[in-house]
Amino acid sequence: MRVHVRPLALLIVNTAVRRRARLTVGLGAGGGTAVLELVFSVLAGLALLLVRAWPRGERAVMRPVTACARRLIDLVRHRLRALLDERVSASYEPAGALRYLATRWALGLVGAVVVVSALVGLGYGTFFLYGWAIIDIDHVDSLVLSSFGGLFLIFLCLQGAVGIAHLEGQLARHYLGPGQQEALERRIEQLAVSRAGVVDVVHEERRRIERDLHDGVQQGLVALGILLGPRPAQRRPGACGRSAAPGARTERTGTERAT
DSSP states (O other): OHHHHHHHHHHHHHHHHHHHHHHHHHHHHHHHHHHHHHHHHHHHHHHHHHTTTOHHHHHHHHHHHHHHHHHHHHHHHHHHHHHSOOOOOSOOOHHHHHHHHHHHHHHHHHHHHHHHHHHHHHHHHTHHHHHHHHSOOOOHHHHHHHHHHHHHHHHHHHHHHHHHHHHHHHHHHHHHSOOHHHHHHHHHHHHHHHHHHHHHHHHHHHHHHHHHHHHHHHHHHHHHHHHHSOOOOOOOTTHHHHHHHHHHHHHHHHHHHHO
């Protein structure tokens, strides 16, 4: 048992560290795309506001705005899938994509602040390792307190990163989630798969019952045939002696009479 506990603990720690690292990178990348989303939201909002009273102009502006929004959404979907383990549907409404980009940039900037704070905490938390070579440290207690504060800041940032990643997924599913038709198609596929599984289980159980009944009846018939079948004649010891004794007595009596 001791041989397997340590590798398992190392594997769990390694997996947790990798997940937190992926979350941090994903939030950092989200902070970079948040700037693009903010610029796009401002420019697209101004363009649509100027042609609001002109239907033909609004349709003409919506085409490039929608195309640019799709490119940004593709970047967002790739980032969510690769770094945050969130799957976003590829079929979404253009209005939902615009609303998502108009609201997501604020959350992306908050994520960037969390990442920067984590880097600052990492610098303070590990200052005791390299601070001796940079400056003259007169008060060791201040160094210990600053290192402890940096490590605590890292802990808070990691918890905040998990929360922001969860909000990222919820926001994407709310605005970019599957439409009604795609949701119905997914539901039909799930029902078909579950029905096929139930049918397979029923067939397997029926075959098992048939096999048990066949084997049980066959074994019962064989046992009943053995019990009711003819038995071979068994001779008890001494039976031959008792059957031969009367013949011997008869022969002896006849001899005596002849004499």
